Amino acid sequence: MPTSAKQVGLKLCGHCHMVLPMQQSHCQRCHMRVHSRIPQSTQRCWAFIIAACIGLFPANLMAITVLTTRGAPQYETIMSGVISLIKDDMVSIAIVVFVASIVVPVMKLLGLIVILLSLHFHVNLDSRQRIVIYRIIDIIGKWSMLDLFVLSIMIAVFERNNLVGVEAGPGATAFGAVVMLTLFAAKSFDTRLIWDAQVE
Incomplete structure (x- = not known):
């Protein structure tokens, strides 16, 4: 070894x-x-994970966009937006929004929780498996802002063509906070702790 x-x-x-x-x-x-080793790495990682898990609720339950047509505001959450895109035959965009907004944040949090719990409870999980999980989390983290990027393009297109009034709702702020918290959680974790556990 x-x-x-x-x-x-x-x-x-x-x-x-x-x-x-x-x-x-x-x-x-x-x-x-x-x-x-990075001081209090696991504690900080847990703190960011818990905060991100809490933030998932307003991010998914509150309106991420507010559409105004003929003076009547229409509030869209992430899931209602995905359903609306599917109904409008924009399935590809709906898949991008669903994966970037719901699947990616949840998978990142679950992956980090699995790594931390396996280290804490000394679960029989190979260190290479843990580092592969972490690398996947780190790679998909680069695409975490994709949904907000799509949202910003849609807002710009709609406003430029005077199709509809679009504003970012409070859910967009909460979602942005969740994205940042998951990034901080991943970056605050010291991967060397994985290999320390192997030799203990």
Whole structure:
């Protein structure tokens, strides 16, 4: 089994990437404080996950867009918007919105929860499986803002052609917050903890 830097008493400066002895608290080169692992990584990750899970409710239950036609406002949630797109024969856009707005955030949160719980309860899950889950979460995280991007294009097109008045609803703010929280959750997790669990 390969030996880790921590096992041989070494750690890496997260700022200038200089390798230092474990007992050294500050980097010799950039003078920044050095930790062998990101402090309170799992606690911060859990905090972001819980906040994102709470934010999912207003993001999905509150209006994400407010359409105004002939002075009458029409409130659309994510699911009602998906259903409306399907009824208007825009199935491809409906799939994009559904996947980006509902499937991706939920899968990211579930993936992180599986990793954290498996580490906490020492579940018999291979470290390579955990890191594959994390990498998938990290990759799909780059597409998390796709739904808001589609929404912004639709608003611009509608307003430019004077088709209908469109405004972002409170659900859009909540959804944007959920996206950011899931990104923070993924980035705050120190993946080296996965490999530490393997050698414990």
